[in-house]
Amino acid sequence: MKKDNQGVSRRDFLRRMGLGAGVAVASIVLDPLETFADPGKRKKKGAEGEKVVAGQNHMTYRVQHGSGEQISLLGYGMMRLPSRDRQIDQDMVNQEVDYALAHGVNYFDTSPVYHGGQSEVAMGIALSRHPRESYKVATKMSNFDRRSQTLEGSKRMYEESFRKLQVDYIDYYLLHSVAGSMDDFENRFIKNGVLDFLLEERKAGRIRHLGFSHHGDVRVFDHLLAMNDKVKWDFVQIQMNYLDWRHGKSSRNTDAEYLYDKLDKLGIQAVIMEPLRGGRLANLPEESAKLLRERRPDDSIASWAFRWVGSHPNVLTALSGMTTMEVLQENVRTFSPLDTCTAEENALLERVADSVAGFPTVPCTACAYCMPCPYGVDIPGNFAYYNKAIDSHLLPLPDKSASDYAERAKQFADGYSEAIPKENWAARCADCEACMPKCPQQIRIPNQLGRIVELVRRKS
Numbered sequence: 001m002k003k004d005n006q007g008v009s010r011r012d013f014l015r016r017m018g019l020g021a022g023v024a025v026a027s028i029v030l031d032p033l034e035t036f037a038d039p040g041k042r043k044k045k046g047a048e049g050e051k052v053v054a055g056q057n058h059m060t061y062r063v064q065h066g067s068g069e070q071i072s073l074l075g076y077g078m079m080r081l082p083s084r085d086r087q088i089d090q091d092m093v094n095q096e097v098d099y100a101l102a103h104g105v106n107y108f109d110t111s112p113v114y115h116g117g118q119s120e121v122a123m124g125i126a127l128s129r130h131p132r133e134s135y136k137v138a139t140k141m142s143n144f145d146r147r148s149q150t151l152e153g154s155k156r157m158y159e160e161s162f163r164k165l166q167v168d169y170i171d172y173y174l175l176h177s178v179a180g181s182m183d184d185f186e187n188r189f190i191k192n193g194v195l196d197f198l199l200e201e202r203k204a205g206r207i208r209h210l211g212f213s214h215h216g217d218v219r220v221f222d223h224l225l226a227m228n229d230k231v232k233w234d235f236v237q238i239q240m241n242y243l244d245w246r247h248g249k250s251s252r253n254t255d256a257e258y259l260y261d262k263l264d265k266l267g268i269q270a271v272i273m274e275p276l277r278g279g280r281l282a283n284l285p286e287e288s289a290k291l292l293r294e295r296r297p298d299d300s301i302a303s304w305a306f307r308w309v310g311s312h313p314n315v316l317t318a319l320s321g322m323t324t325m326e327v328l329q330e331n332v333r334t335f336s337p338l339d340t341c342t343a344e345e346n347a348l349l350e351r352v353a354d355s356v357a358g359f360p361t362v363p364c365t366a367c368a369y370c371m372p373c374p375y376g377v378d379i380p381g382n383f384a385y386y387n388k389a390i391d392s393h394l395l396p397l398p399d400k401s402a403s404d405y406a407e408r409a410k411q412f413a414d415g416y417s418e419a420i421p422k423e424n425w426a427a428r429c430a431d432c433e434a435c436m437p438k439c440p441q442q443i444r445i446p447n448q449l450g451r452i453v454e455l456v457r458r459k460s
């Protein structure tokens with residue numbers, strides 16, 4: 001991945017956030033397909049009308065409507081892979097993939113742009129060591145760059161995915177991040193004939209299921225669903241979690257409840273991204289975390305968010321980036337089998353969401369799509385620090401006349417200097433706006449960085 005002299009690449013950011021470490025465990029070899037045939041399969045009651053089947057490995061599966069195939073409710077997101085010295089740690093990826101397959105996870109999601117193109121390679125290496133029928137591959141048409149928006153450029157990207165993933169068919173193929181605007185959608189998929197090409201590929205069987213991932217403008221989402229009679233979307237990937245359910249609205253985004261309900265009505269199954277909202281729902285403000293711990297003392301805070309998502313019957317799978325073996329193991333436990341949320345627990349999570357939504361945080365999911373900044377700003381790192389200060393009640397600062405004003409302002413600024421290297425400070429932002437169109441959350445990045453600059457100044 002490219003990195004300029006001062007810049008922080010997407011990979012650097014993820015490493016700095018501690019997303020590269022891992023703990024080795026022995027590989028376990030067990031074909032998860034065996035569990036599908038397991039005569040000891042047992043049924044577990046889930047949400048109303050839901051079919052939940054747990055096999056020998058206890059993973060919860062959903063049945064894909066069109067094909068009848070069983071998909072693990074926990075999907076493995078390969079946007080953030082274990083890394084070492086700025087390189088993907090292939091041994092660790094292999095071990096995690098082995099563990100995931102052995103414990104019933106069979107849906108693996110990547111894209112040609114994750115890890116600068118290396119995620120597909122790493123996934124291909126890890127998965128090709130297993131029988132092809134034991135896993136489902138999901139990848140995307142990530143033709144964001146103008147050069148790849150011609151039919152030829154997009155076809156090259158598509159063919160590369162087969163080569164890197166070492167497969168001769170792709171189970172789930174997505175129009176990646178259909179988001180920005182109608183013009184963007186038309187340029188990437190319609191005028192150049194890319195959607196027609198992908199429909200032909202589905203007919204030919206090289207694509208088994210065709211869908212799109214949506215972040216952003218709800219008008220584009222509605223437009224794509226209006227095309228359903230012609231296209232017959234097999235699935236749609238949306239951002240959904242208990243915070244965005246009713247607090248996802250921004251200028252153009254809408255609430256996840258709208259997206260999910262619309263898909264449900266059309267009978268299109270949803271693949272879920274950001275079930276933890278970029279980690280925010282694993283690191284709740286203490287008063288909210290306490291409420292959840294009191295109710296289920298042995299459960300992690302993150303498991304609540306997964307259980308909430310998985311309790312929706314029209315969810316085919318929920319993606320989680322599992323950069324360490326510990327995270328993978330914990331997630332596997334949560335879904336094996338999934339204990340769906342009760343009405344009382346849903347009400348509790350609604351209260352937590354209302355409370356968290358009241359915090360004036362920046363809605364950054366740490367996806368790092370905006371990176372690198374040509375001026376070196378570590379955009380998600382700055383927002384992560386700022387949000388943590390809000391969650392821990394250091395911010396907002398009290399009125400200047402308050403007795404603790406100076407102390408809190410100093411604490412914020414000193415902590416900032418320690419957490420973020422000077423060359424990556426918000427103050428380096430030159431307002432060039434290069435990052436803005438890349439942000440799926442449509443954050444006005446320079447304005448939000450300006451808030452941080454202003455706060456750091458207040459120390460003096």
Ligand code: SF4
Binds near residue numbers: 376434436445449
């Ligand atoms: S607007 Fe600021 S943060 Fe965004 S790319 Fe330009 S300099 Fe970097």
Ligand code: SF4
Binds near residue numbers: 368371380440441
């Ligand atoms: S600012 Fe936007 S693009 Fe950048 S990391 Fe946050 S959510 Fe992702």
